[in-house]
Amino acid sequence: MHRQQRIVILCTAALMFLFSAASTQAQEPPPPTSTPAPTAPTTPPSKPGKEKYRHINDFLIRGTVYTDKALSFPGVQLRIRKTGEKKFRWESYTNSRGEFAIRVPQGSDYEMVVRAKGFAEQTRTIDANSGANEESMVFRMQLTAGGKG
Numbered sequence: 001m002h003r004q005q006r007i008v009i010l011c012t013a014a015l016m017f018l019f020s021a022a023s024t025q026a027q028e029p030p031p032p033t034s035t036p037a038p039t040a041p042t043t044p045p046s047k048p049g050k051e052k053y054r055h056i057n058d059f060l061i062r063g064t065v066y067t068d069k070a071l072s073f074p075g076v077q078l079r080i081r082k083t084g085e086k087k088f089r090w091e092s093y094t095n096s097r098g099e100f101a102i103r104v105p106q107g108s109d110y111e112m113v114v115r116a117k118g119f120a121e122q123t124r125t126i127d128a129n130s131g132a133n134e135e136s137m138v139f140r141m142q143l144t145a146g147g148k149g
Contacts, residue, residue, distance in 0.1 A: 059128040062101040063137035065094050065114060072098030073141060076116045083109040083125060104128060114139050118146075 061080070065073040078100055080090040094100045104110055106128050115121040119141040126135055 057106050058103040058133070059106045059126075060101060060103055060134035061110070061112065061126055061137065062134065063099070063139065065098045065100070065116075065139040065141060067141055068119075068143050070140070072096075073116065074098055076100075076114060076139075076141070078102065079113045079115075080104060080110050080126075083111050088113075106133070112137075114141070116141055118144060120144050 065076045067073045072094075074094055074096045076094045076098070078092045078094065079088040080102060081088045090102055090104060092100055092102050108128055110126040110128060112124050112126055113121060114123075120143070122139055122141070124137065124139075128135075
């Protein structure tokens with residue numbers, strides 16, 4: 001019986017020794033290493049002629065769409081294109097409160113078309129050349145002749 005106790009005590013002592021050695025190593029700072037002199041940061045190679053697009057110069061078009069009864073209108077389709085173009089470049093929908101926000105590049109005139117089933121389509125022009133960086137809009141949709149409210 002005494003032999004088993006000695007083995008348990010020796011094993012416990014060995015484990016405590018290993019644990020204390022590992023914890024002191026973890027607390028010691030790493031030895032100093034020789035660091036090379038700092039060099040100028042290098043930029044990763046990029047594709048020629050292709051610049052990364054940044055939103056810093058974007059024009060924000062935001063607003064709210066209401067029904068003919070002045071209630072917020074969720075799910076209304078919003079499409080935007082540059083003035084004079086046929087193809088729409090941006091498309092979005094109003095959120096649950098009838099609100100929207102769309103970013104477009106500054107420096108152009110845009111045409112925004114707002115439409116919802118049963119309501120007359122509305123078109124507005126937006127001047128993104130003025131130097132301002134956003135425009136707020138409010139749309140009040142009107143029922144079409146065959147529409148139901």
